[in-house]
Amino acid sequence: MPNIKIQVTNESTVLSDGEVAAVVPALQKQVTEHFAPAWGTDAQLSYVSSDKLSEDSWWLVVLDNSDQAGALGYHDLTTNFMPLGKVFAGTDIQFGEQWTVTASHELLEMLADPDINRVVFDQPTATTGKLYALEVADACEADANAYDIDGTLVSDFVFPAWFEPNRPANGTRFDYREHIKNPLELLPGGYIGVFDVTKGTGWQQVTAEVVAARYADRPRVGSRRERRTTPRDQWLPSRGRQ
Numbered sequence: 001m002p003n004i005k006i007q008v009t010n011e012s013t014v015l016s017d018g019e020v021a022a023v024v025p026a027l028q029k030q031v032t033e034h035f036a037p038a039w040g041t042d043a044q045l046s047y048v049s050s051d052k053l054s055e056d057s058w059w060l061v062v063l064d065n066s067d068q069a070g071a072l073g074y075h076d077l078t079t080n081f082m083p084l085g086k087v088f089a090g091t092d093i094q095f096g097e098q099w100t101v102t103a104s105h106e107l108l109e110m111l112a113d114p115d116i117n118r119v120v121f122d123q124p125t126a127t128t129g130k131l132y133a134l135e136v137a138d139a140c141e142a143d144a145n146a147y148d149i150d151g152t153l154v155s156d157f158v159f160p161a162w163f164e165p166n167r168p169a170n171g172t173r174f175d176y177r178e179h180i181k182n183p184l185e186l187l188p189g190g191y192i193g194v195f196d197v198t199k200g201t202g203w204q205q206v207t208a209e210v211v212a213a214r215y216a217d218r219p220r221v222g223s224r225r226e227r228r229t230t231p232r233d234q235w236l237p238s239r240g241r242q
Helices: 017-021 024-039 089-094 099-112 224-228
Strands: 005-010 044-047 058-063 084-088 119-125 128-133 147-149 152-154 191-196 203-207
Touching: 005 017, 005 099, 017 044, 024 044, 024 099, 024 147, 024 152, 058 089, 058 099, 084 089, 084 099, 089 099, 099 152
Parallel strands: 005 044, 005 058, 058 084
Antiparallel strands: 119 128, 128 191, 147 152, 191 203
16 A cells, blocks of 8 residues: 555635545556556555544545635645645636646645755756756647546646756656657646756746746746745644634
């Protein structure tokens, strides 16, 4: 049985507890059958009501909007300083996006990089190099790249080979759905955080449509992108139930 326990709960007003609980089996199947074989990390998921959250578990919490401070809003860790994933269902629904894809996206990225501090260093020469944020769903995050598990739409995600710039394309699988054909390739709607250590300009967000944008331009409050640029001494545990 996996050592990582993740409790999923609903703190939103746009979804019922039943709607959130209903997607957990599909998320479990994706983690165990699709993600774990590629990344070597598995987890046991369960749905619980918000008053039953355990201090010994990681949390995946469904909230309304990223600019709305709910019971868990604007916090980065569980009450026991464990990883906390946030799904802003209200924001997704407002913009016509699938909240289940966001839930899958956040879940997989939390498993791959629970402390939001892992990077891959690409050093093409002795004096140049770039750090790539180890975010496994950003490059292919658009709903158009999602796939169905038992009636629930979940996010595509990249494989470890995606972070290997010199990996030959022939015969290599770069993402689960096999849409990506080359390492570090971004699908439409995708992006990745890059820190050019030779320029010292800080984190940049490279997108499929734009060469580069300031990494901190419009991070969604509470998002992993915001937290990656937030000093660790400013991270806060959840206040728990009011």
